[in-house]
Amino acid sequence: MSEFKKKIECILPGKQWEELYDTSHLPPKQSDVVIVGGGILGLSVAFWLKKLESRRGAIRVLVVEQDHTEHLAVVDAPLVDLRYNPSGCLLLASEKDAATLENNVKMQRQEGAKVCLISPEQLQNKFPWINTEGVALASYGMEDEGWFDAWSLLQGLRRKVQSMGVLLYQGEVTRFITSSGQMQTPSGEQVVLRRINEVHVKMDKSLEYQPVECAAVINAAGPWSGQVAELAGIGKGLPGTLQGTKLPVEPRKRYVHLWHCPQGPGLETPLVADISGVYFRREGLGSNYLGGYSPTEEEEPDPTNLEVDHDFFQNKVWPHLAQRVPSFKTLKVQRSWAGYYDYNTFDQNGVVGPHPLVVNMYFATGFSGHGLQHAPGIGRAVAEMVLDGQFNTIDMSPFLFTRFYLGEKLQAYNIL
């Protein structure tokens, strides 16, 4: 009887009329923009696309996520609680990195950030629990700096983009149907330009897929962006040519550890990033701390699974922690977990903007662990690129894909 009711509901106006079977669980047949990846970058691009569209309802946006969970205010919903801790970030630098840190702080202050430089004596006065051996200079954020709950931001953004009319579906992008055409450059070379016409979205745990016709595709698939780019034919060509340049983003595993230390640093602890690359911050009120460490190239853990290597903490993280904060000698690890970074093997900086040959694929990925903090800005940049064809607010042309072919690394002068 319920099958019959569903069929009748299909016929009523406003529902998808499919003669053969009920397709309400499948994504729509057409969409103007398809965003592959529903993480913070994908949702941010969706948000800005809907905010900057010229007319209400002008752009149809579909976000496909494989694994799914003032500006963000939605009518009738409670406000997003980001659990923002404004305690600031403390970056420590040794003698050889002190000049870089000073330059960085100067540049940040020029852009309006409220950071200041502290000497080791001032550091010892402010935070008595720290051991300033080896520290030549430190930078401390006084205002608007700290950490927040990324999951709440993600959920708040999901809710907001859903209220703006973006469709969110769970599925896997398995294929792109493209069409190509030959063009000639001013110097007479033949170039093959490709357009993506359809995206095949495969439903979870079934063989069913829906071909979605689209005008633009945004690759915000995080650690799996490299695989999605290969599906579109990026990187299939002779190495050394533009056709043969792959998207150098691959998944890298990183661990985060939560430990308890009864006599540890107090309520005012900022996020401390040590010279050695170890970082930690306070978590909650019960003397718990959260931290981690980025391994060097040789020590990279295997990214095929999310298993945690507990010896990594014992051997690599704990010695540095105990050296910097003596009370951490008596810490006890409560939990550890692992996650993936969308690691850009070329220069660890993100890729933003269209691909030169596959003309309607835009990238918003590869930020190697810094994607969250840049997400609103990148979302706006990609939305402007899709809607206006150029970057309006901030010029992100150093982040384009072509730098991989030209070999120009975009080095970030950070010490971590």
Add this chain to the structure above:
Amino acid sequence: MAAPRAFLRLGAREWNARARGIHSMSEPVTPDSSRKKRTLLQFLSDYFHDIHALREYLLRKQILKGNRKNRSFADIQEKYGPYVTGALFILKQGGAVKFQDKEWIRPNERGHFPTEFLEFRKVPVEAVDASGCAINYQGMSNLLPLKELRFLSLQCCPNVDDWCLSRLYLLADSLQELSLAGCPQVSERGLACLHHLQNLRRLDISDLPAVSHPGLTQILVEEMLPHCEVLGTDWAQGLKLEPDQQPQNTPSPVSP
């Protein structure tokens, strides 16, 4: 604000509960919000896109109105100086201000205040009572140039949150008394950045509904600010008396 001050002193939660219907678009989740009656507009907006767009427009207008109240008085600051600008901002919001060696200036029930303080260009402001005002993060920038401010009361301000507290470090040299009692959006994360205020002697952090563990937070704040007297929660709050711990004036049933 035009509303009477007594009305505002009721506290932010009751204020939100009273301003229902068309005016409260995105409220904090309170226990009775799920059981409240839906208004006609809310019912209609589930069925008509136009009504939904209208409600979104009204929500945006409400946010813009709040922003306008907290705009930066930079042009007045150029002409009259930082002290007069700060005082004007607070008085327009409905708070009270006290210049050094002068009396408290408060707006009356109609929102009017005496304007003789416009002459006090060089006289520093030493106390500000912004209880119940709609001051927010943007509006704080009008208060921060008051470098000799000693007393600041932000009791029951509905828009003061952790972000605002992170800006208070600019008043660290002079601020001696701070009151945050009853602010619904201040949590322990914002209290953590009060460690810059080393000259603080009295801090009132009672009745903060967003703080998850008031007793523990008070202990940690006291450790963080050793020279400051912290007024927090009443220690016996939440303790229920057991039957055998009844007050002593009940006669014992069995005499030894």
